[in-house]
Amino acid sequence: MIRCVRIWTGADGNSRFEEGSIALLRGERGDILGDKLGATSISYRETSSGGAFAPHDAPVRQFVLTLSGTLEFRCADGATFLIYPGDVLLAEDTTGSGHSWRLVDDQPWRRAYIILGANTDAGFVKH
Template sequence: MTTFTKVILYTDSDGYARFKEEKIELNHGNEKSQLSPCLNAQSLQLRHSPVGFTSDFHCTDKPQWLFVLQGIMEIGLRDGSTRRFGPGEHFYSADTLPAGTTFDPHIHGHCSRLIGNDPLITAFVRN
């Protein structure tokens, strides 16, 4: 069976952001067009980030899919690791601040920046 790899940015039990992957089965449709089950979506928001874009460490306020339409986005984690996403790539951003926790800039969240000389165009889909 064909699957789609869902890349997930999440908050681990120790409060640090990490990446993991999970498979979504494409078990609907037919042999020419394999589909996942319908996934709920609440809203779509588009973003343009100019050349030179960077962000400080932050948490996602509500889980959402992020799809890169143009440019290269680099996500940095507190452990120093990074992961880059280019046009057509995605991740599910779910690194929310744990309930009852105050943001600690030395533990929580991720940072992001644009790599290269093209503006970054992204689409956020909230469910």
């Protein structure tokens, strides 16, 4: 199972989140696989340990794959969740109050941003 946290904009304009996973529906050579997804680009970024970012919206609908660093994300209502190395964030809160984040361990946040195609099913499964 690949842990995924989905964050989106609720009807009240505030970001909300839910935990789940990425659908892995079929197998091959002892692996379980997800479907291939339409993406338009991938980029990488690194933030030094101790970093934080004020409330903001996701610029586009995207996956954020955390390679290193542990983060606390916060929504405007005070709700929080943690992202660990190996987790996927499905950022869909492209409008509204947004979310903030801060690194909570001594590692840099290394991540990959994968911009999803306009009609791509992200394969998120709520738990």
